[in-house]
Amino acid sequence: MHVLFCLQIDEQSYGNALIAIVWLTGVITPMVKFLYDPSKRYLSLNRRRTIEQSTQDIELHLMACIHDQETTPSLINVLEMSNPSLENPICLYVLHLIQLRGRSTPVFIDHQPHCKTNPPQKNYSQHIVNAFRSYERQKSNNVAVKLYTSISPYETMHDEICMQVAIKRVSLLIVPFHKQWKSNGMTESAHPIQALNRQLLRTAPCSVGILIERGALNISNPLTNVTFYSVGIIFIEGNDDREALAYAMRMANNPIVRVTLIRLMEPRKKYKNLSNRDPDGDLIHMFKVDCIQIKRHGYKEEVVRDSVEMINVLKSLEGCFDLVLVGRRHESESSLFSGLTDWNEYPELGTIGDMLVSSDSTFDGSVLVIQQQKRSGIGYHDFHLDSGILPKQENLTIVEFPSDRKVWPIV
Template identity: 65%
Template structure:
């Protein structure tokens, strides 16, 4: 490592009133001559530039860190700051003293956020259990470290003695390029919407290993540099002892206090504001102590963040409080601070080329280092290549290492600029390649086998999956399950997935409640959130022993990628139908709105799910006829027109009709010219209707009737006539004759396109229907190649956005 050289900067004298606020232009004061006004301008300008660059580059697969760092370089003195007028008014030297202070404070808070979002149980699990993670993580760190340092030593031996600056720092540069960070990889995956993918799981677990190795080694190197800077022989020893004591204090004093705060918070209630304040005071106190004992300012925030108990209520509350302001205000200033140190005038062409060569060697070595063990563990070639590019992408953690090295004098300002360019292109090249090559949906979109109820074998176990977001969804699913008639001859296996939005952590969690270990604090805390729902389904399973099996899971992940998790489970579990709750609920004359992401999730599932999908909408008390109250009959209606979705709905209703407490009525809408068509013809619709009439209508409680409809008005009148007649109505989402005059003009009034025409008529804001509706879509084979225009944003979906989405 290079010898310690204190960083020397420029001293600027400034009249103190200039640091105060401006009196305003109406009093003859120029705001751009006052520091605080200029800092506000810098913050807003940099933030806007970051947003603009990200809007342009995100479709290419470029992640946020690239836009942030590029904006910092553009706004810095190397580009815009080099323009005389801009540099004079937007970037006067005096502002950078205030700017740098705020930026480093923001960096402190950001590192605290990183610590909060890291689940130590996942880190320990990855380090203990996965040989594959160890192999990929260790190889993707050690191979580039050895090759890049070897190349750096070789290049140093070829340098002339006059090139003293790069000669002393090139090995340190190679080391920075070799480092990895779990948090950086998780952020790249989140931007690419791959956190729930197989590549995401492997990438996160392997960079946990390489990140631990990187952090351990770089901490030793930086501490060694601090040791050289000490004035006394025992300074380093005292600093290390004090650091260990600080860690012990945080873990055994402050962490138990935070657990006490959680215990004092009633279940389901938000954390008290005073508790949040106390945690921030703990953070600032520990950051101060880290500086007092001689540790780097990043030490206290990271340790304190790791000590915060994972998940809700505390970690989630902290992230919600500070995430937005850190990302929107402090980070732009931090990247402006990074850009202010980037000076093209200091850079030498030969030295720049040598640094980029080291960066390229390290970049390629990382790719190879990740690919070799991946191929050994039978990971497909394309996936292994994408994993290599993913772990090669650098981010803010490497930038912090670089800033620290500059502050300690390990590298100089010229080398700093060259390294920044290396970090920039590694992030800019890697993630677009991953976006182009890797498709997380290929594992389930390639499914060619029919997985629906219509083509399921009779008298075999029916595999269903239900997604729930809250306790209110549980009883509705249980009632649907009761109507589905599980028997000894035709049992049902129900997979229940409790979907929870990812908050207060970086990586998704998938909990199998059949295997939750009590000593896993993270999974136990999330299991307690699902406890009421779990107990309800297990209680119902006991009542139907031998006829029903329920398996319960919790998925904590971002809504943007939750559909990948669900679809992968569908394929693995061989599910025939997925039932999801509608994003809008009607409860006791009140309308409650769920978040827009839930609607987007349902649309994703309707578009790509490798099985049939049912969207359950509650516009009435389906719960009144529950298994608990033991009332006589569920009254079930089926609106049948024609097409695969209508057949799927009717087949499901026919299964229900076999139950002793279900009464099924099929209402078939027939156009006049099809009235006399022979039912036992070659069309599948006629055969299924004939089967229902032959097998069920002779049982007095079941009924079949036909309604002649000529146009959309007739369809609306028939649908309106269903009001008050049924507890549950099953309808197909789409119909084979939607292009005819039967549905002409209805698209203009379609409030919820994802429900189809008939489903939308039943549940739209203008409907008076009271009851529950299950909108059924049969599995779409080759969903990747099908374009469903009804699910795309359009004029009618805009109406729904205005009416309560």
């Protein structure tokens, strides 16, 4: 026997219940967002991973993010400049990022030969996969390329990238700038990519490089052309500049790369002994010892008294380099940056990077802006992302991250 109960409520009771449901939903949603922080899974690292701290005789792990296939030639050129060899092999993880549309569950696709993937999904990335596979075959045992496709919303895409960075133990994450320069001089901008890059700068558990593709870097193809690359490094001071220099020193071992270090110094610092006083001086001294003896490399000191003279030095670099490496932040209250941060068009590039690629700049080469992720810890965010000047702060406590923990959701 089935008994049917009918409950009748008046309009006032129904209205009160509806208001209670809306109120609970409005309270619980922000509470969940506040209490659940996905970044805890990858920010709790037992140590930070950087180019500066990696040794030359072990495999270097890099990760590159791609939004469309037009970025592929530039990333292959950067990989070629990074000097993959039997003595210094490179493992490159390529993530093809696609915005999630029409479904609620993110998709992660492994394009390794042993993995079976649904053909319609695989076609999204097939041209990218083919290009990197061809480069991997050309380099035989010097480069290992592992390709993936990640389909997720832009709002949470940074968490999925950072989770892969932590699992793969990546030292440098390279992401494309949100603006692309076309051969006809026109530019295309994608603001969701800009927001993604800023989130990665805040939370990535490794160093981050933003690649601005201009000039010959996104035209020449190392698979078909034998190209000689000219690389410049603008060095002022700080962790990010050292990370850029450490990466350039790895490139300097490549016989088809010419590296020029440009040291910008204030007059009162010109006669400071750089060899054994500070980390900046130690690394510059190492560059002089290891690289200057190779005739194709160079070192220049430019004494600049203020921001105007620094801008003049940057303007003189036009037409000199295929790629320029710069640090994003500078731990300084120097007069060199006086007033410049107020005019930053792209704060995620820092002061120097912004001056090289801003709309009124005439610099025609590609730029790689590098940030060394100095701090790791739960809840850390770069509150100085809107400025290229970073005051000195104390390190946060670093807790251990179990290497065998598998938390990456694969669907």
